Amino acid sequence: xxxxxxxxxxxxxxxxxxxxxxxxxxxxxxxxxxxxxxxxxxxxxxxxxxxxxxxxxxxxxxxxxxxxxxxxxxxxxxxxxxxxxxxxxxxxxxxxxxxxxxxxxxxxxxxxxxxxxxxxxxxxxxxxxxxxxxxxxxxxxxxxxxxxxxxxxxxxxxxxxxxxxxxxxxxxxxxxxxxxxxxxxxxxxxxxxxxxxxxxxxxxxxxxxxxxxxxxxxxxxxxxxxxxxxxxxxxxxxxxxxxxxxxxxxxxxxxxxxxxxxxxxxxxxxxxxxxx
Amino acid sequence: xxxxxxxxxxxxxxxxxxxxxxxxxxxxxxxxxxxxxxxxxxxxxxxxxxxxxxxxxxxxxxxxxxxxxxxxxxxxxxxxxxxxxxxxxxxxxxxxxxxxxxxxxxxxxxxxxxxxxxxxxxxxxxxxxxxxxxxxxxxxxxxxxxxxxxxxx
Numbered sequence: 001x002x003x004x005x006x007x008x009x010x011x012x013x014x015x016x017x018x019x020x021x022x023x024x025x026x027x028x029x030x031x032x033x034x035x036x037x038x039x040x041x042x043x044x045x046x047x048x049x050x051x052x053x054x055x056x057x058x059x060x061x062x063x064x065x066x067x068x069x070x071x072x073x074x075x076x077x078x079x080x081x082x083x084x085x086x087x088x089x090x091x092x093x094x095x096x097x098x099x100x101x102x103x104x105x106x107x108x109x110x111x112x113x114x115x116x117x118x119x120x121x122x123x124x125x126x127x128x129x130x131x132x133x134x135x136x137x138x139x140x141x142x143x144x145x146x147x148x149x150x151x152x153x154x155x156x157x158x159x160x161x162x163x164x165x166x167x168x169x170x171x172x173x174x175x176x177x178x179x180x181x182x183x184x185x186x187x188x189x190x191x192x193x194x195x196x197x198x199x200x201x202x203x204x205x206x207x208x209x210x211x212x213x214x215x216x217x218x219x220x221x222x223x224x225x226x227x228x229x230x231x232x233x234x235x236x237x238x239x240x241x242x243x244x245x246x247x248x249x250x251x252x253x254x255x256x257x258x259x260x261x262x263x264x265x266x267x268x269x270x271x272x273x274x275x276x
Numbered sequence: 277x278x279x280x281x282x283x284x285x286x287x288x289x290x291x292x293x294x295x296x297x298x299x300x301x302x303x304x305x306x307x308x309x310x311x312x313x314x315x316x317x318x319x320x321x322x323x324x325x326x327x328x329x330x331x332x333x334x335x336x337x338x339x340x341x342x343x344x345x346x347x348x349x350x351x352x353x354x355x356x357x358x359x360x361x362x363x364x365x366x367x368x369x370x371x372x373x374x375x376x377x378x379x380x381x382x383x384x385x386x387x388x389x390x391x392x393x394x395x396x397x398x399x400x401x402x403x404x405x406x407x408x409x410x411x412x413x414x415x416x417x418x419x420x421x422x423x424x425x426x427x428x429x
Contacts, residue, residue, distance in 0.1 A: 001292070001293040001294050002293065003293035003294075003336075003338045005338070005339075005341070025336070025339070028334055028335065028336065028339070029316060029331075029334050032296070032314070032333075032334050032335075032336070033314050033315040033316075033334075036314040037314070043294065046293060046294065046336075046338075048336075048338065048339050050339060074328075097316075097404065098319060098403045098404020098405070098406070099329050099382070099400065099401050099403070099404050100316060100319060100322055100329045100330050100331045100334075100404040101316055101331065101334070101404065103325075103328045103329060103330050104330055104331070104334060104335070183403070184400075184403035184404065184406075185317060185403065185404060185406050
């Protein structure tokens with residue numbers, strides 16, 4: 001096994017040019033267990049991208065916030081900018097694994113791992129995050145819901161990496177909800193984020209809900225939010241959620257439990273937001 | 277060749293790429309760092325890297341080049357233990373002891389990072405040490421006693 005730790009994107013691109021099969025390592029909290037579970041995997045070339053400073057940090061401009069791909073979950077949690085503008089993402093960092101893993105796990109790692117239960121994802125979806133990709137063929141920018149295509153699947157090519165995440169600033173409020181089997185170190189049974197604005201007449205000005213662990217990817221509950229938006233009653237329209245989700249049975253919960261619990265909690269929280 | 281600080285001493289190691297920090301440390305006799313799982317689920321493998329808690333089983337040795345690693349081996353000198361360790365002993369916050377080094381490091385990193393940490397801060401840093409035959413109450417008490425005075429109660 002060869003180990004490389006490029007110090008810039010240029011050095012990384014040279015590695016892409018001279019090697020065919022690079023195994024990219026960021027925080028390693030998902031990748032290392034996967035490698036250890038599959039001893040037969042051939043890992044010829046290991047590339048530790050954590051030594052590339054340009055991929056770390058949070059920058060604020062007038063219109064948006066740019067988060068470097070390798071910014072850790074703990075750094076997101078400590079950031080006043082994230083807490084101020086994106087409550088749902090901040091709340092997700094507080095419920096994310098334990099401190100040890102938060103110090104290693106990166107935002108791009110959570111996105112590229114593409115787990116349906118990834119805790120940072122619902123907040124990124126409802127705040128319309130955009131993924132910045134860089135590779136040998138150039139740069140491209142893709143909305144997060146188009147970037148993740150299935151369980152563990154993204155549109156990332158083998159000669160590309162995620163370099164940053166851009167989230168537009170707005171006056172939208174958001175919150176995150178996670179149901180785990182315990183308070184910390186838990187993989188979500190169900191999670192979701194809600195981003196909303198309510199006008200002075202207590203009507204929805206905007207509303208977006210993204211839910212995790214109820215489909216192969218995080219999904220927007222669009223039919224449900226459209227119904228609410230057009231003035232339908234929560235107690236009735238909540239049933240529409242069943243048409244949008246496709247939960248499965250796994251070691252953490254059954255599909256039918258997931259369906260019941262997401263509807264119950266969503267209904268409760270939506271009513272709470274109305275009252276606020 | 278990888279170079280880093282380990283408990284204040286400069287270390288040079290010629291190690292096969294792919295070796296975890298956990299395997300390296302245990303191989304060198306740092307037995308306070310425990311194997312709990314390969315996935316960082318137990319926190320028994322907790323170490324400090326530049327003062328931050330991390331799981332040694334989730335880190336490759338090559339990634340710590342230039343870093344400062346701490347284990348509880350640097351806290352005690354024979355029977356002469358660190359006041360935080362003493363606080364765990366006084367409170368009886370020890371059962372099998374397998375995870376205790378991880379808890380001690382967690383509390384010490386909190387003590388260095390935050391002035392006057394409260395009980396919820398303590399629970400937050402202990403949450404990642406999920407190996408818990410000791411229970412949930414006594415380690416928090418031991419930590420609070422130490423954090424309040426810098427000494428065991």
